Amino acid sequence: MKRYYLLTCLLLLTRALAAHAGGPPTYSEHIAPILQKQCQTCHRQGEVAPFALEDYSDAKAWATEIATYTQAGVMPPWKPAPGHGQFKNERRLTDTEIQMIADWEKAGAPPGDLNAVPPAPKFTDSWKLGTPDWMVEMPVEYEIEPEGEDEYRHFIISTHFNTDMYVQSVDVQPGNRKTVHHVIAYLDVNGEARKLDAQDEKPGYVTEGTGPGFDSIGTLGGWAPGVTPSVLPEGVGYLLPKGADIVMQVHYYRTGHLERDRSRLGLYFSKTAETAKLHITSAINDKFELPAGAARYEVVASRKIKTDAYLLATMPHMHLLGRDMRLSATTPTGEKRDLIWIQDWDFNWQDIYHYREPLFLPAGTEVSLVAHFDNSAANPVNPHNPPIPVGWGEKTTDEMCIGFLYYVKASEFSP
Numbered sequence: 001m002k003r004y005y006l007l008t009c010l011l012l013l014t015r016a017l018a019a020h021a022g023g024p025p026t027y028s029e030h031i032a033p034i035l036q037k038q039c040q041t042c043h044r045q046g047e048v049a050p051f052a053l054e055d056y057s058d059a060k061a062w063a064t065e066i067a068t069y070t071q072a073g074v075m076p077p078w079k080p081a082p083g084h085g086q087f088k089n090e091r092r093l094t095d096t097e098i099q100m101i102a103d104w105e106k107a108g109a110p111p112g113d114l115n116a117v118p119p120a121p122k123f124t125d126s127w128k129l130g131t132p133d134w135m136v137e138m139p140v141e142y143e144i145e146p147e148g149e150d151e152y153r154h155f156i157i158s159t160h161f162n163t164d165m166y167v168q169s170v171d172v173q174p175g176n177r178k179t180v181h182h183v184i185a186y187l188d189v190n191g192e193a194r195k196l197d198a199q200d201e202k203p204g205y206v207t208e209g210t211g212p213g214f215d216s217i218g219t220l221g222g223w224a225p226g227v228t229p230s231v232l233p234e235g236v237g238y239l240l241p242k243g244a245d246i247v248m249q250v251h252y253y254r255t256g257h258l259e260r261d262r263s264r265l266g267l268y269f270s271k272t273a274e275t276a277k278l279h280i281t282s283a284i285n286d287k288f289e290l291p292a293g294a295a296r297y298e299v300v301a302s303r304k305i306k307t308d309a310y311l312l313a314t315m316p317h318m319h320l321l322g323r324d325m326r327l328s329a330t331t332p333t334g335e336k337r338d339l340i341w342i343q344d345w346d347f348n349w350q351d352i353y354h355y356r357e358p359l360f361l362p363a364g365t366e367v368s369l370v371a372h373f374d375n376s377a378a379n380p381v382n383p384h385n386p387p388i389p390v391g392w393g394e395k396t397t398d399e400m401c402i403g404f405l406y407y408v409k410a411s412e413f414s415p
């Protein structure tokens with residue numbers, strides 16, 4: 001009897017091992033860790049994604065879509081094409097992970113041992129980079145009416161530092177993720193935003209377009225869904241000039257309900273004795289007109305880099321009709337470097353892309369931009385029906401074509 005029991009045990013054990021090695025992937029062992037790491041930043045209660053992927057029943061309910069969207073490369077959302085620049089904070093599944101999800105779904109989404117699911121990651125609303133050196137909230141809690149067009153509202157935050165400061169990183173924490181679409185922290189050194197603020201009773205001011213309504217000397221970065229705060233290399237900082245105002249632009253969606261938001265901003269200052277200033281330039285074309293109906297209209301631009309420089313980050317920017325943008329650099333000796341390629345532009349997924357390693361661009365390097373726009377009636381996001389000619393402008397329904405380049409001078413910084 002005892003021997004028989006032992007044999008059965010052995011048999012069961014062998015079977016379990018065989019299943020482990022050759023059987024289909026299970027939720028508990030294979031899928032949960034992927035969802036925890038790559039999806040739950042957005043797919044959890046109160047976050048931007050339309051549904052949660054926090055437990056087995058969520059995952060099972062969405063198994064087919066999860067497999068389809070990951071195989072199509074649509075989820076997790078990450079716009080830069082592979083092989084054209086290597087970026088920090090990339091959101092990309094490995095081929096093995098994609099295959100594992102596909103196999104799991106094909107096998108009927110088996111749970112595995114649900115008691116063995118790894119503990120859920122802790123998402124806190126606290127600061128991801130630790131306590132900021134300087135933290136500031138929007139001056140008031142702002143109320144967003146239920147209906148109407150999206151609103152670009154600007155809140156002015158005075159800084160009272162009595163010297164120029166260098167900021168190594170900025171972390172923006174949206175107050176109410178249901179209504180906050182993105183936040184950009186602009187800098188104002190001429191008090192222009194304060195004048196705009198004085199124009200109406202409400203806190204801050206609105207612009208009709210996507211810009212801050214004045215000539216900003218630059219930004220400190222911002223926040224958009226899924227964006228994790230990027231830290232500049234040690235020894236590099238955004239210059240926050242003495243006495244400057246930070247103008248927090250918040251793009252609000254309407255949700256059909258009255259919403260309240262009080263977003264906040266944390267600054268981390270450079271701690272090095274000398275800090276190199278981060279410069280922002282761009283390859284830009286503001287003289288184009290997209291003919292009505294043109295399905296693939298090309299717009300180009302270029303920018304010559306005048307001094308030896310390290311490129312740290314780039315940000316392509318277009319509005320609704322943009323379809324793709326490619327930035328590349330050609331050095332004076334004819335060497336070509338791919339900087340970034342967004343093949344499937346989406347106005348709702350914009351980001352500043354920070355390179356894993358600073359990219360050396362010798363003086364005289366030409367950065368060129370090639371973009372395409374779809375101003376045809378077949379473009380589902382075309383705001384004009386029938387299409388009309390569209391040119392440069394601040395409104396979301398106008399267009400832009402900019403490749404922002406964030407760099408430091410090589411004379412001031414070396415990696």
Ligand code: HEC
Pocket residue numbers: 034035038039040041042043048049050062065066069070075076077091093225226227
């Ligand atoms: C950066 C935020 C973010 C991350 C990370 C993310 N998603 Fe999403 N997901 C969204 C948003 C937002 C939507 C809604 C559609 C849209 O806006 O693109 C969405 C939609 C989806 C849909 C489409 C549902 C439908 O039928 O409309 C699926 C499936 C999905 N996500 C699966 C995943 C999986 C699986 C992962 C991880 C491998 C993931 N997502 C990672 C934000 C994210």
